[in-house]
Amino acid sequence: MTPNEKDYMERYIYQVIRRLPKAQREEVRMELEELISDMYADKGYMEEVLTELGDPAEFAKQYQNEQKCLIGPEYFDTYLWFVKVVLICAAVPILVISMINAIGEMPATTSQNATLVIIRAIVDGLTSGIIDALLSCMSAFGAVTLTFAIMERKKIQLEMKKAEKWSVESLSEERKTPTSRWTPKFLEPVPDKKSIISRSDSIVSIVFIVIFSVLLIFAPHFFAAIFTEGETVTTVPVFNLDQWGVVLPVFVISLLIGLADEILRLIVGVYCKLVMISNIVCGAIQIVLSIIVLKVLPIWNPNFVLDLELALGDNADSGAKFLTYWNSDMVSNGLLAFIVVITLFEIGVTIYKTLCYGASIKK
């Protein structure tokens, strides 16, 4: 082998091994040296040998038998579904909150035309909303992708539909004998069309809960009676902002429980025992928490009526005057009744649909 040919051989080997993991390089280098010198001894021309071996990149590819993908086919459908849901649940609340924020920050006193101010506020809100939504969508996308990439590496089993199969019996039996082999018994009955939970309903609920939570946490002062009197704007907060630190956690826990229930519905996708139990439990907790928030905690601004009368002065019109009849007990009772009726109605619908069309009950 001439020095020139040896140089070619080394170049070729380098082009292969630089594409391989470090731990393999030295061994592969020795293997290739052996192979190429054997082939050279057989054929007599280095060029012919290397031509036969072909593109070093292709050669290196043959060594890399591990799959080269971030998220494999096993997870891909679930991943796509997750990305869609997460992006919607990130983008919509941010857009809405930006709009509310922009309108809330409208200059109170201005010499300009009111419509112009409103249009400008909407444009500002849209601009910052779209930018924030894009940014948070990117991070949400990154977070979901990273999570799935880790699951792909670690081969974590993610059975989206497992929840449907759950039953009380599974606690005792399936834990002992993990059935990894597929049998026809795994086939779930085709869900009745009426038992399918509308995904868009769930997503709308999730988006609404997120918006409401964010506003309650970061901007409770938005819930207020707003008056414009000539050039000055007066806001009278509805909530008891002095005691907000006590009220907020309970409020947020209640919303989070609702959120958890909605997410479960979204993932399971059909009415079944699990969804029914979750709905009953979450509904019950939410009713209890509502009672605490509305009847026990100091949620309402105690000076609401006083402040209102002060703000209105004498020149209150009839619509605004109506607000002075505000009675926090009455409002609490009314709201509570409303929440209880809505929650019970939802639980009722869930129980009805589960018993009539539910996935795991109907054989």
Next chain:
Amino acid sequence: MGEEKDLLSTLLLELRRGTLTISVLSQMKEPKYGYALVQSLEEKGVAIDPNTLYPLLRRLESQGLLESKWETGGAKPRKYYQRTEYGTQIYEQMKIYWQNLSAGMERLLREEEA
């Protein structure tokens, strides 16, 4: 025309890929180094490109079907591969499977000709 040729070569590649493991395992009762294996397979009419064979040998080793040893006594270091006991077990089963498969294929293709 080009597409047809591409499709054919892809299909042939797929057809061949499955047979590589059993071809290699069949030759590994005695220790052999890579290029000797290339040549002996070629002589018997089952050509394998070296750039397919070498990575395959490593894979079979990592699966426990082959074991390797560097011989440094000769003019240059050579890596010798040999079937492990486990590799032999697997090979015997693959052989039976292959014989059934090829007998079945034979019948199918003859039927077509008749």
